[in-house]
Amino acid sequence: MRRLLTGSLLLLGLVGIGRAALPPMGPLPDAISDPELARSDYAEHCGGCHGIQGSAAPAQLPELRGRVGWFLCTPQSRAYLIRLPNIAHSRISDNQQLADLVNFMVFGLGGPSVPAGAKPFTAQEVERERKFALSSASLKAERARYVEVAIKQCGAPSAMRLLYPGQKP
Amino acid sequence: MKRFNADAMGEKLLRRLAGGSSRRSMLSRLGAALVAAPVFPLLPVSRAEAAKPDRSPEAKTGFARNAQTKDDTKCDYWRYCAIDGALCTCCGGGLHSCPPGAEPSPVSWVGTCINPDDGKAYLIAYRDCCGKPACGQCGCDNTDRETQLYMPQLNNDVIWCFGTSSMEYHCSTAVMVGAAS
Numbered sequence: 001m002r003r004l005l006t007g008s009l010l011l012l013g014l015v016g017i018g019r020a021a022l023p024p025m026g027p028l029p030d031a032i033s034d035p036e037l038a039r040s041d042y043a044e045h046c047g048g049c050h051g052i053q054g055s056a057a058p059a060q061l062p063e064l065r066g067r068v069g070w071f072l073c074t075p076q077s078r079a080y081l082i083r084l085p086n087i088a089h090s091r092i093s094d095n096q097q098l099a100d101l102v103n104f105m106v107f108g109l110g111g112p113s114v115p116a117g118a119k120p121f122t123a124q125e126v127e128r129e130r131k132f133a134l135s136s137a138s139l140k141a142e143r144a145r146y147v148e149v150a151i152k153q154c155g156a157p158s159a160m161r162l163l164y165p166g167q168k169p
Numbered sequence: 170m171k172r173f174n175a176d177a178m179g180e181k182l183l184r185r186l187a188g189g190s191s192r193r194s195m196l197s198r199l200g201a202a203l204v205a206a207p208v209f210p211l212l213p214v215s216r217a218e219a220a221k222p223d224r225s226p227e228a229k230t231g232f233a234r235n236a237q238t239k240d241d242t243k244c245d246y247w248r249y250c251a252i253d254g255a256l257c258t259c260c261g262g263g264l265h266s267c268p269p270g271a272e273p274s275p276v277s278w279v280g281t282c283i284n285p286d287d288g289k290a291y292l293i294a295y296r297d298c299c300g301k302p303a304c305g306q307c308g309c310d311n312t313d314r315e316t317q318l319y320m321p322q323l324n325n326d327v328i329w330c331f332g333t334s335s336m337e338y339h340c341s342t343a344v345m346v347g348a349a350s
Contacts, residue, residue, distance in 0.1 A: 021346065021347060022292075022346060022347040034350070036350035037350045039350075040292065040347075040348075040349045040350040043279060043292050043346055043347070043349075044279050044281060044292055044349065045279075047279055047292075047294070047346070048276060048277045048278050048279040048294065048329075049276045049277075049331075051275065051276075052279075052294065052346055056275045056276050056332060057275065057332070058275065058332045059274075059275045059276045059331040059332025060331065060332065061276070061331075061332075091323070
């Protein structure tokens with residue numbers, strides 16, 4: 001009966017929704033004081049748009065999975081991540097909790113894109129940089145600038161110029 | 170004679186204060202203020218700023234206190250704590266699925282709802298189904314953790330049909346993401 005039901009559901013053409021489970025933890029830096037909370041905060045505060053698993057393609061959003069780590073290339077591009085308005089003005093007021101979230105995003109989702117030797121964010125760094133929220137700069141231009149630096153200095157792939165691999169122009 | 174004499178007024182005020190209050194009453198008021206001060210950090214605003222989100226039963230929203238877990242075609246079903254729109258369960262779809270002919274949006278609005286059966290908080294993604302005229306059945310507007318429209322990323326009135334072939338809104342699903350910590 002159950003199989004019959006599933007079959008008829010398929011026939012009816014119901015569109016199931018995938019990719020909604022929390023992403024795996026993966027190797028994370030010890031600097032994250034509460035990895036479970038960091039992942040949960042990511043899903044709650046970022047995952048809606050950027051995707052719970054770090055990808056929302058074909059929506060016009062920068063894909064984080066396997067990519068966001070490249071922004072740890074230089075001190076300026078690190079600061080850019082924290083200065084992004086939705087991070088700097090996040091309703092997470094505790095700087096360690098926000099650092100944990102960003103570290104989960106960068107190391108947990110960004111994975112192999114983190115340049116060798118890049119250090120995790122600290123609460124102090126977050127506290128300092130979130131005061132300089134990018135409120136009037138063009139976020140597209142800022143991103144493009146740091147992508148060029150990451151390609152030149154850290155060997156990021158040229159596909160980083162796109163929002164997600166395979167994006168149609 | 171001056172009409173407005175600040176000096177005289179000040180003197181009158183001070184003399185009235187001196188005549189009407191004793192040193193002891195002043196001391197007792199000061200003491201009461203000192204004793205009362207530590208009570209204020211217990212107010213909800215202060216607790217909301219605590220590092221860990223408060224998931225205790227006392228912190229439950231009005232929605233969570235009255236939510237039910239049986240009927241997912243009603244607005245008070247527990248997973249709908251921050252849903253805004255037509256329920257896909259009333260439109261030929263399900264909690265996790267779009268009705269035939271509608272396309273799930275790759276982006277969503279994520280809320281945190283409390284399941285009254287186990288008292289735990291869960292992350293729920295409200296994924297809009299798009300590309301079909303509005304369903305119009307079972308319209309709900311629940312607002313847990315939502316803010317005003319000037320912060321669009323924290324507002325659920327926005328139609329989240331981005332990245333779909335059409336931005337036409339049909340209905341909303343409530344996909345379980347996992348337990349919130």
